[in-house]
Amino acid sequence: MKKVYILATGGTISAAGCEGKTTGYHDGKFELKDLLARVKGAEKLAKLEGEQVLNISSDDITWGDWLSLAGKIEKLSLRSDMDGFVVTHGTNTLEETAYFLNLVLKTEKPVVLTGSMRPATANSADGPQNLYEAIALAASEEAKGKGVLAAFSDLILSADRIQKVNCFRTDAFSGRDFGCIGYMQDSVPKFLQYPVENHTTHTRFTTEALKRIPRVEIAYFSADADPEILEFYGKTAEGLVIAGAGSGLFSKPWKEKIRGIAREIPVVRSSRVGNGMVSQDHCDEELGTIPGGTLTPVKARILLTLALAMGAGQGEIGEIFKQY
The missing domain is CATH 3.40.50.1170 (L-asparaginase, N-terminal domain)
Structure with a gap:
């Protein structure tokens, strides 16, 4: 038995x-x-x-x-x-x-x-x-x-x-x-x-590599959402996941904030919908964001945290999201 x-x-x-x-x-x-x-x-x-x-x-x-x-x-x-x-x-x-x-x-x-x-x-x-x-x-x-x-x-x-x-x-x-x-x-x-x-x-991830847990937050977008919350996360977080509308999208005011934040910390575009896929498009090229693929926002947060904990840079994080 x-x-x-x-x-x-x-x-x-x-x-x-x-x-x-x-x-x-x-x-x-x-x-x-x-x-x-x-x-x-x-x-x-x-x-x-x-x-x-x-x-x-x-x-x-x-x-x-x-x-x-x-x-x-x-x-x-x-x-x-x-x-x-x-x-x-x-x-x-x-x-x-x-x-x-x-x-x-x-x-x-x-x-x-x-x-x-x-x-x-x-x-x-x-x-x-x-x-x-x-x-x-x-x-x-x-x-x-x-x-x-x-x-x-x-x-x-x-x-x-x-x-x-x-x-x-x-x-x-x-x-x-x-x-x-x-x-x-x-x-x-x-x-x-x-x-x-x-x-x-x-996978490339191990518990031994998690000597420190990087702070990664999730920002939830809604119609006419105040982008100022992004300023807070940009100053306090080491990574950010956006639970965007539709295929991980957000308003022009949010884009302007994200453009600056993505120069300092990795920003992953995910979707609040729960089904479908957030794929690479002009938004990522324009803003420097990373598409979250099929991951929900909470799972994208976990993957981004692990990637940062192992010292991955922007380009490598993009590849990690393609793999997992």
């Missing part, structure tokens, strides 16, 4: 509220042992070990928490008796944690994130089934070498494409234009496609 290590970090899957209700709950009320007690048949999927790494809302997760989590997984992955990993996580920033781990972890053993949209005390809590499927996926041979994955609401999603698309329903995640990469049918993974972007052992 395979051995799977579970790292619990909190989130709604660990939450408690009024019995039966799906709202008004508080995170961090249950620990890993309590979660596993609700998962019927988990002991038949794999030998389980684990620990409570954190017990917080994922809104409160930090770069330090990411580094600690990555370090634990990498150390445990060196054990010959360890076959895979599950991370229980709040849904609000699950996609960010997954993408960070996907870029820095150096293991081909399966790493699977999961969580829930309903607290453990709800009548139809979704956490136990999601955790059951995540354990099964982490213990499977099929998940090896496919980068960091998420198991949620019967879907298998890749870390580079996963996005939370619903803040209420249990099927809260999507692979966006790219779809899911497979389904979980109880304990059996059915892969439909494989991740094609560089990940884990195929």
